[in-house]
Amino acid sequence: MGKVISICGRICSGKSTYARELASREGGIILSVDEIMLDIFGQHAGELHDEYAKRIKEYFLEKALLILPFCDVILDWGFPSKSERESCRMFFSSRGIKYELHYIDTPEKIRQIDIEKRNREILENRKKDYYIDENIKNKCEGTFEAPDFGEIDVLYKRKT
Numbered sequence: 001m002g003k004v005i006s007i008c009g010r011i012c013s014g015k016s017t018y019a020r021e022l023a024s025r026e027g028g029i030i031l032s033v034d035e036i037m038l039d040i041f042g043q044h045a046g047e048l049h050d051e052y053a054k055r056i057k058e059y060f061l062e063k064a065l066l067i068l069p070f071c072d073v074i075l076d077w078g079f080p081s082k083s084e085r086e087s088c089r090m091f092f093s094s095r096g097i098k099y100e101l102h103y104i105d106t107p108e109k110i111r112q113i114d115i116e117k118r119n120r121e122i123l124e125n126r127k128k129d130y131y132i133d134e135n136i137k138n139k140c141e142g143t144f145e146a147p148d149f150g151e152i153d154v155l156y157k158r159k160t
Contacts, residue, residue, distance in 0.1 A: 002028065002072040004064060004092045008079040008147055009104030011140040012114040012132060014158050018104055019076040028072030031060040035076075038128055053077075061091055068097060080144045085151055100153035110158060 005022065007015045019030050033056050037045060045052050057077060064073040079085045085101060092099040106114075115137065121127035130136070 001097065002068045002070065003098035003100060004068070004073050004075060004088075005100045005102055006075045006079050006085065006088055007077075007102050007104065008085065009106065010111060010144050011078075011137060012111045012118060013104045013106035014114070015078060015104050016076055018102070018156060019074045022102075023074055026072065028074050029067050030074045030076050031064060033057060033060070033077040034130060038130065043131060061088070064092075065095070079147075080140070082145050082147070082151070085147060101147065101151055102154040102156060103147050103152045104156050104158060106158040110160065 005028070007019050009015045009018075016032065016034070019032070022028065023030050033053050036056050037049070037053060041049075041052070060075065060077075064075070067073050075088070079088065079101070089099050089101070115132045118127060118129055119131055122129055122131050
């Protein structure tokens with residue numbers, strides 16, 4: 001039986017890159033909300049974005065149960081709130097499934113450089129990802145609750 005790894009971090013902290021590296025190094029399937037949202041809705045899901053993302057997360061929880069007998073599952077959807085992290089941990093631990101929260105701690109200066117690089121690559125059609133304007137950045141920053149040390153199983157302090 002595989003384990004579940006939830007990737008937590010602020011916007012543009014390197015969560016998806018970390019998830020891909022983890023999957024490559026240790027195996028596992030990544031379930032990414034952003035990937036599905038972008039494939040289906042592109043940049044603009046509009047005011048229903050949060051509702052659609054919530055439904056995808058619920059769907060992924062059930063799909064993870066089907067995948068776990070074969071390999072690890074890496075949940076790449078940021079886990080910005082303590083309640084979301086606790087709910088996910090309880091969903092799996094109540095079923096006897098090993099669960100880890102990996103927190104990506106990235107300094108603001110590096111995240112800002114990454115936002116600028118990401119936006120440039122999107123505009124040049126070299127990357128498929130969300131364009132991060134000030135409104136999106138402020139919304140994400142305003143709703144993010146950093147995990148306390150009791151929640152974190154693996155801390156990755158990003159330096160570059």
